[in-house]
Amino acid sequence: MNHPTTAPAPGALILRLRGVGKKFGAVTALEDIDLDVHAGEVVALVGDNGAGKSTLVKVLAGVHQPTSGTIEVSGNPVTLDTPGRALELGIATVFQDLALCENLDVVANLFLGQEIGPWAMDEVQMEVRAWTLLQELAARIPSVREPVASLSGGQRQTVAIARSLLLEPQIIMLDEPTAALGVAQTAEVLNLIERVRARGHGVILISHNMEDVRAVANRIVVLRLGRNNGVFTADTSHQELVAAITGASENSVSRRAARKREDMKREDMEQIQ
Numbered sequence: 630m631n632h633p634t635t636a637p638a639p640g641a642l643i644l645r646l647r648g649v650g651k652k653f654g655a656v657t658a659l660e661d662i663d664l665d666v667h668a669g670e671v672v673a674l675v676g677d678n679g680a681g682k683s684t685l686v687k688v689l690a691g692v693h694q695p696t697s698g699t700i701e702v703s704g705n706p707v708t709l710d711t712p713g714r715a716l717e718l719g720i721a722t723v724f725q726d727l728a729l730c731e732n733l734d735v736v737a738n739l740f741l742g743q744e745i746g747p748w749a750m751d752e753v754q755m756e757v758r759a760w761t762l763l764q765e766l767a768a769r770i771p772s773v774r775e776p777v778a779s780l781s782g783g784q785r786q787t788v789a790i791a792r793s794l795l796l797e798p799q800i801i802m803l804d805e806p807t808a809a810l811g812v813a814q815t816a817e818v819l820n821l822i823e824r825v826r827a828r829g830h831g832v833i834l835i836s837h838n839m840e841d842v843r844a845v846a847n848r849i850v851v852l853r854l855g856r857n858n859g860v861f862t863a864d865t866s867h868q869e870l871v872a873a874i875t876g877a878s879e880n881s882v883s884r885r886a887a888r889k890r891e892d893m894k895r896e897d898m899e900q901i902q
């Protein structure tokens with residue numbers, strides 16, 4: 630199955646993971662992960678270092694093969710055995726390093742490796758398509774003939790996101806898109822994410838920044854030690870999210886449970902004596 634050319638209905642379930650696990654030899658990077666992404670929503674994926682975010686992104690990008698579980702795209706079970714297959718199924722990824730060519734201009738970067746038509750590398754056509762897409766995204770790029778080297782971090786992120794949209798994916802995964810950005814550029818990228826959502830794509834946003842996540846995400850999925858540790862809404866407090874990420878809430882709960890167990894043991898002992 631290749632991804633349909635017509636956009637999915639708003640709110641349609643486009644990606645469904647159940648019980649997804651990934652082991653690297655003896656290391657369990659992911660275990661029993663469930664994840665749903667709908668058309669026109671931003672799902673944030675958060676978690677501490679080593680929580681399994683990048684591994685999950687790589688599984689969905691067709692870079693790593695899961696060792697267990699199922700992945701469905703628009704209701705159909707799929708095997709994402711290569712990055713090409715993931716793209717074919719409408720799952721695009723903007724990796725953290727962006728992989729842009731500094732010396733090439735914006736148009737050349739947008740169409741790198743996907744020039745329109747085998748013989749018709751029509752510069753005019755590509756430039757028009759580039760402008761249309763960037764305008765649609767209200768991107769602040771001074772000129773599409775500007776080399777990427779002269780763009781700001783936010784503008785580069787915009788080019789990378791626009792490039793992944795050229796194939797009209799159903800899902801776009803962004804790995805730490807604001808990590809290296811200042812306040813104004815971060816706001817620009819968050820606006821861009823909202824416009825991508827408005828176009829009907831499902832967005833998976835990986836971020837360490839809780840403010841960014843709470844600003845744009847419809848749902849926030851917490852990973853901890855390779856497992857799901859709660860799904861939250863954007864109005865969840867910063868403290869609550871941090872507690873889920875670090876396991877602080879779980880610690881206080883488990884501490885209380887442990888204390889209770891101790892008390893019960895003591896009572897039992899007293900009864901026996």
Ligand SMILES: Nc1ncnc2c1ncn2[C@@H]1O[C@H](COP(=O)(O)OP(=O)(O)OP(=O)(O)O)[C@@H](O)[C@H]1O
Nearest residue numbers: 653656657658676677678679680681682683684685
């Ligand atoms: N190729 C690999 N081989 C072996 N272990 C790996 C590999 N990739 C990831 N891991 C392990 O899987 C676990 C999850 O790592 P992952 O990179 O997915 O975390 P992350 O949430 O992206 O962390 P960070 O926020 O630091 O980027 C870690 O324990 C990591 O060491």
Ligand SMILES: [Mg+2]
Nearest residue numbers: 679682683684
């Ligand atoms: Mg990572």
